Amino acid sequence: MPRSTFLTGRSLVAGAAQGALLFADVGLSFWGGVDSATGEVIDRHHPLSGEYLAGRVLAIPSGRGSCTGSSVLMELISNGHAPAALVLAEPDEILTLGVLVAQTIFERSLPVLCIGQEAFAALRGGAFARVEDTTVSLFDQPPGDAWQAIDSPLRTDATHISIELTERDQALLGGEHGKAAQVAMQIVLRMAELQGARSLVDVTQAHIDGCIYTGPASLRFARQLVQWGAKVRVPTTLNSISVDQRRWRELGVDPALGEPASALGDAYMAMGAQLSYTCAPYLLDTAPKAGEQIVWAESNAVVYANSVLGARTLKYPDYLDICIALTGRAPLIGCHLDAQRKARLQIELPALGELDDAFYPLLGYHIGALAGSRVPLVLGLEKRKPSLDDLKAFGAAFATTSAAPLFHIAGVTPEAIDPAQVLEAGARIAVEKIRLQDLMLSWRELNSARDPRVDVVSLGNPHFSLGEFAHLARLCRGRNKHPDVVLAITCGRAVLEQAREAGHLAVIEAFGATLVTDTCWCMLGEPVIPPAATTLMTNSGKYAHYAPGLVGRKVHFASLAECVDAACSATASGRLPAWLQPAAQLESPAHV
Template identity: 75%
Template sequence: MPRSVGGRSLIDGSAQGALLFADTGLSFWGGVDPSSGEVIDRHHPLSGQRVAGRVLAIPGSRGSCTGSSVMMELISNGHAPAALVLAEADEILSLGVLVAQHFFDRSLPVLCIGQEAFDTLRGVAWARLDGAALGLYSQAPTDDWQPQPGVGQPEPFDDGFALDSRDHELLAGSHGKAAQVAMQIVLRMARLQGARELVDITQAHIDGCIYTGPASLRFAEQLVQWGARVRVPTTLNAISVDQRRWRALGIDPALGEPASALGDAYTAMGARASFTCAPYLLDSAPALGEQVVWAESNAVVYANSVLGARTLKYPDYLDICIALTGRAPLIGCHLQEQRRAQLLIDVPALKELDDSFYPLLGYHVGTRCGSRIPLISGLQQLRPSLDDLKAFGAAFATTSAAPMFHIAGVTPEALNPAHSSDSPEMLPRVSISLQDLYASWMELNSARDTQVRLVSLGNPHFSLTEFARLAELCRGLRRHPDVVLAITCGRAVLEQARAAGHVAVLEAFGATLITDTCWCMLGEPVIPVGVRSLMTNSGKYAHYAPGLVGRSVHFASLGTCVDSACSGATSARPPAWLATCAAEGAEHV
């Protein structure tokens, strides 16, 4: 006999299919191929599986805000799951479905059933969703039941939701079709999130300018045709190509042309052609307490944690909808009480660290947090730099669903740790050992050869201080003739580095500099066809590269990356501060 589970319907509809279950969150961007539905996250238990036509059961998403774009693309091209079953309400994946409803008249049901019920799904063969009910079967039923997918319908927005006169004007279409549809999507998401009012925002950073397929371009061009214009200062994330040089880099026009056109569509809406995944390096970076709407996972985490600005981890497309209206749901990290730490993490006392420590620690801490905001203790005396915090936050955002972190004595809302939580001493506590960090080091170091033919730097985009340090390391040296060392950065930072003389040193070394795009979007021929593995100092890219470009990774410090670029090889040994754990691990092999 089938059994039934009830839940909260996030997106209405009905569907059925073979159940594909995992107890690990999944980033759809970098984790699911938008053209086929294959799970390409090689660290995920579902790696190699295809989600198309199946009822996908995961706790929620994690990592990139662009997961909503991938979900929309899958729905548009017919490779989407039949339905989603989640342990926790997920804004990124739900938003992708909402946008597909509004723009492509296609949908799939999304159901949240809570962690306890979710844990009972392991081993279930078949699932059937009907509204808020989930039927579970040991095999496919033989009845003639037919699903009725829900398609989004206009909703009344005057039933107790606090709207001002400008909000009503936007809903009525007084400011144009694009702003009207954007406001409808903002309010549907606000309801899904549990908000009852909106807040004015001062600026936006748009992640939806990443090209994930034809649907992403159709979405943006439709907004332009409807007369879309942003209402607040708006910057753009890295796009999928170096817009000024993609032909010279050998990029296939099948990608270069639509990816460049997508960037043009967003600038046509009034956004600044910043094209950087590190908007916190721009002169427009927000101040402490400023209400903003930023997308791109590392940027969100940095804005909340290091700058002390206030933003949710906004999904792609909700970001531009809010930029077009100037209004965001008053929920989550926009509220002081929702920024409190929920988990205390103790880091062991360590000495003689190199810069690989912070991305490694961020990667590991993210795996321990889930969606909880951590307060990290033990780094006060290390005085991490802004570059260290950038590297930590990017790796943290890769493995965690949390929108921010606190570091005791370091980040602005934890200079006094007591201010980051109502009762820090009462928080659940996790102690991280050197052995834990070594295990994460081994996970990031997926390459087993010692040859190095590509060194990738700048994920997130390089800062001016990183350029200065790299130039110091490379001065008077020359890369191995068989090695490509390439750096991705924003246009503004490149010009600053050029003015400071750093670019001349790096060009003499033989480095390649690429703007507008980032390693998470780059493939062949920038990554040479014959290269089997690559080296990076980015915890984020070390995680994503095996799935995105099919190469294994050597993860190392910046200094080690330069050494390997000169020699064409690496020892693949961990740094000295992890050497004890490496020796102990070898003894047990």
């Protein structure tokens, strides 16, 4: 029998499994980071890039990034490419929810165990692991015993939880409002129990991220709800879907994707959701007010709602979002509560020169990686007056590398106008001082391309705002796009019409841009990106991170003005922004 180590923790989903250990000390976003059809890790910035998850015990500190990670994990469980088990340092609601929905819909599962940071560090270097409910055993080689996993009964009821329920909650749970609402309430209560909530809260609106097509299981889940008579109980908007529903055939999308992706959008519409199809619901006239209790999924939207609007939502996993929309009730936990909105990390910025719009996504990307799951307070931008579009870009990049649903910027975001208000009296808070040289490292990470040629310019991740259309029109006026470059912009239908009425689209279309609605760059691929294209350029920190894994192309990251210049010349200048140039001067010649 090989040497073994035994560690204990909290079982988030019961079960037993064993397999080769796949360990990383960096969180992993399953959406954009794992291929839902094969289980390959495709996040090219992650230490597990190129590894396959199937049958292995995956040990990561937590998830991060997109709320759609739950959908990807559900797909993997459905198609047989899932890990044998998950071992986490911190509880992760997104990944756990994916397993719970797979239990409910497909009667398939895998164990999820949370063991804490100290025990998690002891997994490093392990070769083989066995998970049994609250215990993980670590071996230096596969054990030779005749162990077999004993199936745990799949728990789909919610009758033994100690959460305060109203009469309406009891009626939903008892099936008085139909099968869909009953199952939704069961899932809401399972998550509430795992989160440690003692009661539920009414929500006023929902934004659904589960309408993204990740594979057959995502469509099967939605259609099952429709068959059970699902109807939303609060006003509900829909995130970007995986295709431009009106033009996917015209854009050359394969029907193997176009038909089920469009049908998935229709299924959520059949539940009573509004036809919005945008990853930026904060740009709609239905955007929530400060203090409003909501249920939003889509990572950038969650961060914007909490941080910029002052509304209250968790970073809700796909499928929990629709379950809460069907019941109107959410666990009263996390950022729904004042105490959980306090900063746990203070970020101090260096002296900065004149800033362009590439600064904010880069800073968000960098701070997200520092923050992990902690809510940060950023000091040093009090006199800069970032625009709403700057904060949108910052938040989207922050949500890509962080698991936190909220950030504060001193003197800028509403709850931190007086930064003392987001600091808990007497609490110890970690402090990180950022240097320009640190930002240079993140700049290089986002600029993965080495060839200066640019084949595609990608704009609108998150979806373009009216202000961004106005800025782009000013940059494009009187100029012509290079004939060999595709410049494509994704946006919501509502903003597209606003830009048309304002006269911006005439200039942008004359320049030669392609406009795509309903979907977003995280779902776009060939042929919108020409098969022969090898290099992209974007002003989105989020897309600069995800594109190498999602579409297999290297990326130039820069400001919107640099993107337009590259669209005209088919070449990236490679210029550093003025505010970052002092960092290059501080480096040794060997690294410049």
